[in-house]
Amino acid sequence: MTVDILYILAHPDDESFGHAGTMLLADQMGISTGYICATRGEAGKIRDAALATQPQLAARRDLELRRAMKLAKLDELRVLGYRDSGMDGTPENEDPRCLIQADEEEVTAHLVMAIRDLQPKAVIGFGPDGVYGHPDHIRIGKLTDRAIIEAAADTDPGLGEPWQVPAFYHVAAPRERILASRDNPESPYHNAPLEVLNKMGSPEAEITHWTDTSSVATEKYNVLMQHATQITPDSPVAQPNHPLHQQFMSTETLIRRELPWTGDEQDPISRIRDAYPATHQR
Numbered sequence: 001m002t003v004d005i006l007y008i009l010a011h012p013d014d015e016s017f018g019h020a021g022t023m024l025l026a027d028q029m030g031i032s033t034g035y036i037c038a039t040r041g042e043a044g045k046i047r048d049a050a051l052a053t054q055p056q057l058a059a060r061r062d063l064e065l066r067r068a069m070k071l072a073k074l075d076e077l078r079v080l081g082y083r084d085s086g087m088d089g090t091p092e093n094e095d096p097r098c099l100i101q102a103d104e105e106e107v108t109a110h111l112v113m114a115i116r117d118l119q120p121k122a123v124i125g126f127g128p129d130g131v132y133g134h135p136d137h138i139r140i141g142k143l144t145d146r147a148i149i150e151a152a153a154d155t156d157p158g159l160g161e162p163w164q165v166p167a168f169y170h171v172a173a174p175r176e177r178i179l180a181s182r183d184n185p186e187s188p189y190h191n192a193p194l195e196v197l198n199k200m201g202s203p204e205a206e207i208t209h210w211t212d213t214s215s216v217a218t219e220k221y222n223v224l225m226q227h228a229t230q231i232t233p234d235s236p237v238a239q240p241n242h243p244l245h246q247q248f249m250s251t252e253t254l255i256r257r258e259l260p261w262t263g264d265e266q267d268p269i270s271r272i273r274d275a276y277p278a279t280h281q282r
């Protein structure tokens with residue numbers, strides 16, 4: 001099978017927060033979607049202790065991801081199964097099974113094989129900021145950049161026929177919104193040091209694609225809430241009248257990246273954005 005849009009991210013839930021609205025709109029427009037998830041997120045938090053113990057978390061998050069992606073009408077889900085490396089500076093960083101310890105050639109080969117097999121018309125990966133600097137986000141983002149180039153080259157025939165991805169995007173969390181949320185006591189960034197926040201996300205001026213996902217906000221919310229170990233109903237994002245909720249549900253943002261070959265301006269992500277442009281687009 002092939003997919004029109006392919007997400008390559010690190011953890012179960014990376015796809016839902018910033019992209020579930022676009023997945024739902026894609027489905028409505030007859031555009032197919034796939035997700036390559038590098039880990040099962042087993043080093044994540046457990047916000048509801050009734051749902052899993054730490055040893056159960058990988059299986060639980062795998063289940064949450066499958067439920068979420070069913071609701072998001074995702075067409076193809078592949079989990080690579082590396083271990084979650086945890087936040088920077090935690091003991092999980094040293095686990096030989098984790099993504100940041102994995103052999104770069106091996107991870108890249110998995111991605112090249114998936115890209116050549118699924119022949120996506122647009123790929124979305126993490127940029128060098130990793131949104132908030134999670135080591136797995138930065139690692140999978142860097143190797144996705146590399147895999148896009150290698151998938152197109154006439155090398156490694158064992159990994160499939162070369163495929164030139166026509167459009168490539170980086171995940172873009174608007175930095176100005178992250179900075180603005182510093183004053184909000186319910187924000188995860190409340191009172192975080194400015195020098196840290198100034199490296200998070202992407203400046204709004206760099207964002208090329210603003211998509212209005214408010215028409216599928218209810219469905220997106222339902223997708224998000226499948227990640228029940230990661231987001232509980234008392235989280236600000238889960239409160240329908242909270243400004244953070246409205247921001248998350250109504251707008252999704254990406255940065256289009258240049259490729260060494262001529263791309264396609266009518267790629268599926270651009271078509272969705274053109275059909276549902278966000279009003280505060282820059």
Ligand SMILES: [Zn+2]
Pocket residue numbers: 010011013014134137
């Ligand atoms: Zn993540």
